[in-house]
Structures are given as structure tokens and as C-alpha cells.
Amino acid sequence: MARPPYLQIPPWLWLIALVGVMLSLATAQQARRDAGDEAMQRLAFSADQVTLRVEERLAAYALILRGASALFDASETVDRGEWRTFVEGLQASALLDNVEGIGFARHVTAERLSDYLATVRAEGFTDHAIAPSGEREAYGPVHYIEPFSGRNRHALGYDMFAEPVRRAAMERARDTGKATLSERVELVTEQGEPQPATLMYLPVYRRDIPQASTAERRDALLGWVYMPYRMYDLMAGILGDHDWSDGQPLTLSLHESEGDARGALLYASDSEPAPASTFQQTRHIDIAGQTWRLLFRHRSPGAAADLTAAGWRLAGGLLLTLLLCALIASLQGTRARALAMTQALTRTIRQRETQLERAVSRLRTIAGRIPGVVYEFRLEPGGHSRFPYASDGMRQIYGVAPEQVQDDATPVFSAIHPDDRDAVVVSIARSGETLTPWRQEYRVRLPGDRLQWVFGDAPVSSCR
The missing domain is CATH 3.30.450.20 (PAS domain)
Structure with a gap:
């Protein structure tokens, strides 16, 4: 039995439905890509902001050490009281809230070790000694450290020049005249659970002595001003008042960079590392002779991109396709009736126009015959x-x-x-x-x- 004409589905309607489904899938896929790009852009923005804050903070610390070095340049001698006053003035700034302190390490040759110890003991530190003990060609003991309280007291007299990692950074600073960061160390002031740490050194040279060449800078060396950083405290100070993740579930890990490979871990925002995925960003910071590698990842890579828009586009596209096909089918079934109604309306309008023309003609005839x-x-x-x-x-x-x-x-x-x-x-x-x-x-x-x-x-x- 043949179907009535209004129930017959023309082949081209199936083609329209297929095109609608394909377009819905394409727009949903594009929305998915756009969501991924947006998530990556937000991640990149957060990575750029954090990297900039770390760079700015380390640059600010280098400037503070420049000021400390200038204190020695401007004075014949800097005693403990002057050093304390200088550091206390700096501590009014929130920049130093998460820094262990600011110190000065004296460069002491083996020949002058006895005179140096006698000078320090004369200041009231009667049992002062350099640690670790032993005979060496040169020493770099902590001479001043402020604030001189708590665990910082344990640093006084510690010979940083005797430890290879610290010594490498101190020698680079001495030879270049620039601020230098050390590689990862453990601070001698640590108590309880230790944190990864690093130190920034800036050389202090004797006044009025040539410093043009490396040899001249070595001969003019007086010591180093330095800052020790416990990395988790440092990063807490940099990121603590800043929504660095922009509301995203991100993790941050900071490593020393050794070429293309990751070096020692300096900081991790989460104890559990985030799974590797395409939603990650890497930044490198080159400052004070060290390169730090910052790795930003999503804790939940699968939820990194908001696919709500993609779902709505797919559902909306399929719904519109369904409605369009239903509308076309309805129009196809009612086309004949609509055509008949149109023809009937056309005839009615023409009849009314004819009647109106006759009425107007009569009115004009009557108006023309009226006097006036x-x-x-x-x-x-x-x-x-x-x-x-x-x-x-x-x-x-x-x-x-x-x-x-x-x-x-x-x-x-x-x-x-x-x-x-x-x-x-x-x-x-x-x-x-x-x-x-x-x-x-x-x-x-x-x-x-x-x-x-x-x-x-x-x-x-x-x-x-």
C-alpha cells in the first residue's frame, strides 16, 4: 500500500539531516578545541605571572645585596651595630618576611686566621671558632648575620668556603663581581624537617683597590654579603598573597636546570606530582648564574578544559537539525493547502480592490455633483x-x-x-x-x- 503524499520522506530530506548531524559534530569538535586552547592560555598566563613574580623577587634581593655592598664601600669599617641597624631598616619591607636573614661572610686567608679569631673573640664571642675545623688555604666564615636570633645564631662562624657547592657560587661571585646563586644546599641553621635551600652571594671588595681583572678582584676581596633562602618559605612569600593558579587546580614544581634535563628539586606545591599531560607549561629563569626550571601542570588534566560549550553545541546542533527536518517535512505536507489558501486570498483581495475602486468612483461622482x-x-x-x-x-x-x-x-x-x-x-x-x-x-x-x-x-x- 502506497503511503499518502504527506507521509513520504523525500531523499533530499535525509541528505539535509546528514549534513546537519555532520555540522553539529564539527562545531562541537571546534568548541572542544577552543576550550582546550583557552585552558592552555589560562595555564600559560598563570605560568607567566608566577615566573615574572619569581624573577622580580630575586632581582629585588640582588638589589638589596647591592645596597649592603654599598654600605661597606661607603664606610671605613662596618661593625655589628651598623650591620644590625642596616638590616633592621630593610626588615620594614615585606620583601624580607620569608628570608632567613642577611649576612656577611669574611674572606680570611690562612695567614690571617689567628688575627681574625682574636678580633671576633674581643667583641664578646669568647668561644668563637670556625666550623668545620681544619687547616685550609682560605676561609669564608659567617661574620655577621641578622637577625641574630634563634637558629641564625648557629650560622656564626660557619665556613661556607669549605663546602663545595657554596664555594663554587662564592668563587663565581668573587671573579665576576656579580650576584650569584648557589645550587641546592641544606642550611646549617636547619632544625627539624629540612627544606631545600639556596644562597645568593654578592662580593664586597676593599675600597680604592683596582678591580678591573679577575686577578685584581681576587686580591681586593673583603668578603661576601649574602642571603640564605629556604625555598618553601621563599615561594610562600612570593605566591602567598597571589592567586597564582587563577582558580585552576594547578601544581608547580621548581627544579634546577641542567641543560635540557631537570636537576635537583627546589620546590613543589603538592606532595604528589600531577600526572603528565599536554596541559602543562614550562618556564626557565636565568638569574644570578643559575637556571631554574618551573613546571606547571593540571592536577586533573581531563577536567582542564571546560567542555560544557561543546556539549551544548552538539545538543543544540542535533536539536536544530531535528527541528529543521520536522519543519521541512511539515512544510512539504502543507504546501498544497498553503498554495490553495494563497490563491483564495488573492481572489478575495482582487474582488475587494474592485469594490473599493467602484466605491471611490461613486464618491467622486457624488462629490462632483454637490454644489460647492x-x-x-x-x-x-x-x-x-x-x-x-x-x-x-x-x-x-x-x-x-x-x-x-x-x-x-x-x-x-x-x-x-x-x-x-x-x-x-x-x-x-x-x-x-x-x-x-x-x-x-x-x-x-x-x-x-x-x-x-x-x-x-x-x-x-x-x-x-
Whole structure:
């Protein structure tokens, strides 16, 4: 049994449905890619912000050490009281809240070791000794450290020049005259659970001694100003007041960089490393002779991109495809009925137009046979007036054609006798204000200087 025409689905409708499904899948896939790109951009922005903050903080610390070095350049000698006053002035800044302190390590040759120990003991540290003990060509003991309290007291006298990692950084600083970061160390002041640490050194040279070459800088060396950093405390100070993850579940790990490989771990925001995925960003910081590698990852890579938009696009596309196909099928089934209705409406409209034309023709015939003129007069805001409609009697009464006054009534008023014109204008205005019928008798000048008395009578209505 053949289906009725309105139930038959044309093949091209299946093609439209297939195209709609394919477009829905394509837009959903594009939304998924856009969401991934947006997530990666947010991750990159967070990585850039954190990297910038770390760089700025380390640069600020290098400037502070420059100021400490300048203190020695500006004074013959710097005693413990002056050093304490200098550091206490710096501690007013929040920059040093997460720093262990600021110290000065003296460069002491083996020949001058006895004199150095005697000088320190004369300051009240009667049992002062250099640790670790032993004979060496040169020493770099901690001479000043502020604040000189708590665990920092254990650093006094510690010979950093005896430890290979610290010594390497101190020698680079000595030979270059620049601030230098050490590799990962463990601070001698650690108590309990130790943290990865690093130190920044800046050399201090004796005044008025040439420092142009490496050899001259070694001969002029007085010591080093330095800052020790416990890395977790340092990063807490840098990131603590900043939503560095921008609301994302991110992890941050900081490593020493050894070429393309990761070196020792300096800091990790999470105890458990995040799984490797494409949603990660790597940044490198080159500062003070060291390269740090910052690795940013999502804790949940699968949830890194918000796929809500992709789901809505797919659902919306499929729904629109379904609705479009249903609409087309409905239109296909009702096309004949709509065509018939259109034809019927067309016939009705034509009949009404014919009837209207006949009515207008009759009205014009009647208006033409009525003595005088039948008209519609409009007085618009601002004083402009016109006759949208006037019968042919306008020619007999005023001597003007109806077409001449459709947009401007001036020809009619010009035909009114000058002695009566003002009275006509006043009567029209009064009738318009009171909405009472207008009645006025006046004279009209016709061609050939003929005068004709006219009596005007018209009902008034408001067009507002």
C-alpha cells in the first residue's frame, strides 16, 4: 500500500539531516578545541605571572645585596651595630618576611686566621671558632648575620668556603663581581624537617683597590654579603598573597636546570606530582648564574578544559537539525493547502480592490455633483496646512486645482480676499482649539477680479 503524499520522506530530506548531524559534530569538535586552547592560555598566563613574580623577587634581593655592598664601600669599617641597624631598616619591607636573614661572610686567608679569631673573640664571642675545623688555604666564615636570633645564631662562624657547592657560587661571585646563586644546599641553621635551600652571594671588595681583572678582584676581596633562602618559605612569600593558579587546580614544581634535563628539586606545591599531560607549561629563569626550571601542570588534566560549550553545541546542533527536518517535512505536507489558501486570498483581495475602486468612483461622482467643494483640511503643528482631499469644486470656488493644495493650502488662502483672510485664519484656529464646527462667511477673488461670497461649514476632529 502506497503511503499518502504527506507521509513520504523525500531523499533530499535525509541528505539535509546528514549534513546537519555532520555540522553539529564539527562545531562541537571546534568548541572542544577552543576550550582546550583557552585552558592552555589560562595555564600559560598563570605560568607567566608566577615566573615574572619569581624573577622580580630575586632581582629585588640582588638589589638589596647591592645596597649592603654599598654600605661597606661607603664606610671605613662596618661593625655589628651598623650591620644590625642596616638590616633592621630593610626588615620594614615585606620583601624580607620569608628570608632567613642577611649576612656577611669574611674572606680570611690562612695567614690571617689567628688575627681574625682574636678580633671576633674581643667583641664578646669568647668561644668563637670556625666550623668545620681544619687547616685550609682560605676561609669564608659567617661574620655577621641578622637577625641574630634563634637558629641564625648557629650560622656564626660557619665556613661556607669549605663546602663545595657554596664555594663554587662564592668563587663565581668573587671573579665576576656579580650576584650569584648557589645550587641546592641544606642550611646549617636547619632544625627539624629540612627544606631545600639556596644562597645568593654578592662580593664586597676593599675600597680604592683596582678591580678591573679577575686577578685584581681576587686580591681586593673583603668578603661576601649574602642571603640564605629556604625555598618553601621563599615561594610562600612570593605566591602567598597571589592567586597564582587563577582558580585552576594547578601544581608547580621548581627544579634546577641542567641543560635540557631537570636537576635537583627546589620546590613543589603538592606532595604528589600531577600526572603528565599536554596541559602543562614550562618556564626557565636565568638569574644570578643559575637556571631554574618551573613546571606547571593540571592536577586533573581531563577536567582542564571546560567542555560544557561543546556539549551544548552538539545538543543544540542535533536539536536544530531535528527541528529543521520536522519543519521541512511539515512544510512539504502543507504546501498544497498553503498554495490553495494563497490563491483564495488573492481572489478575495482582487474582488475587494474592485469594490473599493467602484466605491471611490461613486464618491467622486457624488462629490462632483454637490454644489460647492467637499474637502478634508488639515492644520498641522507649527501652522502648516493642506487639503489631502478636495473635490473638483475646488476649481469653481477657489480657482485652483485639487492637486495644487494636497501638500500646501497656501493657494486657497491666497484666493481669499485680503480683508477677510485674517478672520478666516482666526476662525480656523479657534475651531481647532475648541473642537467646535467651523463656520465662516468670506469673499474669494476669482480670475478676472471677480468676487464671490463663500460660506464654509465643516465639522472638526482631533488627529492626536
